[in-house]
Amino acid sequence: MKELLKNIVGADNVLADEPMSAHTTFKVGGPADYLVSPRSIEEVRDVIALCNSQSVPWMVIGNGSNLLVGDRGYRGVMIRTVENMQQIFVTGKTIVAQAGALLSAVARQALKHELAGMEFAAxxxxxxxxxMMMNAGAYGGEMKDIVSQVTILNENGQICQYTNEDMAFGYRDSVLAHDRLIALEITLGLEEGNRDEIAAIMNDLAGRRSSKQPLEYPSAGSTFKRPEGYFAGALIEQAGLKGYRIGGAMVSDKHCGFVINIDHATADDVRRLIEHVKKTVFENSGVELTPEVRLTGEF
Ligand SMILES: Cc1cc2nc3c(=O)[nH]c(=O)nc-3n(C[C@H](O)[C@H](O)[C@H](O)COP(=O)(O)OP(=O)(O)OC[C@H]3O[C@@H](n4cnc5c(N)ncnc54)[C@H](O)[C@@H]3O)c2cc1C
Structure with missing residues (x-):
């Protein structure tokens, strides 16, 4: 398998038995059999065709910032976009970005070209x-508001164009969370703006993040989706779980909505803490929390 993968993406872009703790913001997770970094849409398609023909499981990942990989790792091929698929093109009020472009980098381009609408995601x-998978959002904005078109690879290896409507964006949800579809290239429609005003909004939101969120510790951001009519962090605090710890994983005492890796946590510590929080919050308030972080691999 390794040689076949190398033939597609090049020897430098295939890692075997690669610890996923090095590729997730939680900094936990055992080895993926293979971690490959394709350089183009065609290479993504060819890697998936190879995996399908060999009956090898595969999964596409980006920056691993919403991912908890089990301690025993992932049996199959992790296809990582963030390494080699980061190109961003700006034409007028339109930005086209490859799937692996970081939101921060896209937002910098928007700022540079005085385009407004992307500030929330910076x-x-x-x-x-x-x-795209999560319809990521913050501070009143979400990707749904700015996406006009997405180039998608479907299960049959066909590349097609999805409109905003086709994406079926919902709260931390889209068609990609339900069907086996991969976002390859994303087109955003933004508005003309003023550089100073865009920069001021981005700075304000960055300040609000660093004052409220435990950014000094590894995490996957908000661990749970916001339940209708409630805030997950408040429910967790009311359930007496502020600072609650299992192994090296802890409910942040700065923001209870975040499970953090405070001291060499294992994926199992994090998973067990998530389960404990769900159970305790349900017993305390009757509200069922749904994890936002996505679990994969063997625990
Ligand atoms: C400190 C911190 C703060 C955060 N704040 C926010 C926030 O304010 N708002 C918010 O919404 N999220 C937030 N997050 C969570 C996370 O950054 C987002 O969900 C982000 O969109 C995940 O992108 P990723 O590239 O890291 O995806 P990954 O974690 O790599 O993958 C997440 C899921 O998306 C799938 N996926 C990845 N790329 C593709 C693709 N090209 N096509 C199809 N599926 C794909 C994966 O298979 C996986 O199921 C935060 C995380 C951290 C660590």
């Missing part, structure tokens, strides 16, 4: 492809 540490 501090989200994921790729724009990952942001």
């Amino acid at each position: 501090g989200i540490p994921g790729t724009i492809g990952g942001a």
Whole structure:
């Protein structure tokens, strides 16, 4: 398998038995059999065709900022966009970005070209492809508001164009979370803006993030989706879980909505803490929390 993968993406872009702790913001996770970094849409398609023909499981990832990989790792091929698929093109009020472009980098381009609408996403540490899966959002904005078209690879290896409507964006949800589809290239429609005003909004949001969120510790951001009519962090605090620890994983005492890796946590510590929080919050308030972070691999 290794040689076949190398033939597609080049020897430098295939890693075997690669610890996923090095590729996720939680900094936990065992080895992926293979971690490959394709350089083009065609290479993504060819890697997936190879995996399918060999019955090898595969998964596409971006920056690993919403991902918890089990301690025993992932049996199959992790296809990582963030390494070699980061190109961004700006024409008029339109930005076209490859799936592996970081939201922060796309937002910098928007600022440079005085395009407004992307400010909310500047501090989200994921790729724009990952942001399609989750309809990433913050401070009143979400990707749904600015996406006009997405180039998609479907299960049959066909490349097609999805409109905003086709993406079926919902709260931290899209068609990609349900069907086996990959976002390859994303087109954003932005508005003309003023550089100083765009920069001021980005700075303000960055300040709000660093004052409220435990950015000094590894995490995957908000661990749970916001339940309708509630805030996950407040429910967790009311359930007496502020600072609650299992092994090296802890409910942040700065923001209870974040599970953080405070001291060499294992993926199992994090998983067990998530389960404990869900159970305790349900017993305390009757509200069922749904994890936003996506679990994969063997625990
Ligand atoms: C400190 C911190 C703060 C955060 N703040 C926010 C926030 O304010 N708002 C918010 O929404 N999120 C936030 N997040 C979570 C995370 O950054 C976002 O969900 C982001 O969109 C995930 O992108 P990623 O590239 O890291 O995806 P990954 O974690 O690599 O993958 C997440 C999921 O998306 C899938 N995926 C990745 N790329 C593709 C692709 N090209 N096509 C199809 N599926 C794909 C993966 O298979 C996986 O299921 C935060 C995380 C951290 C660590």
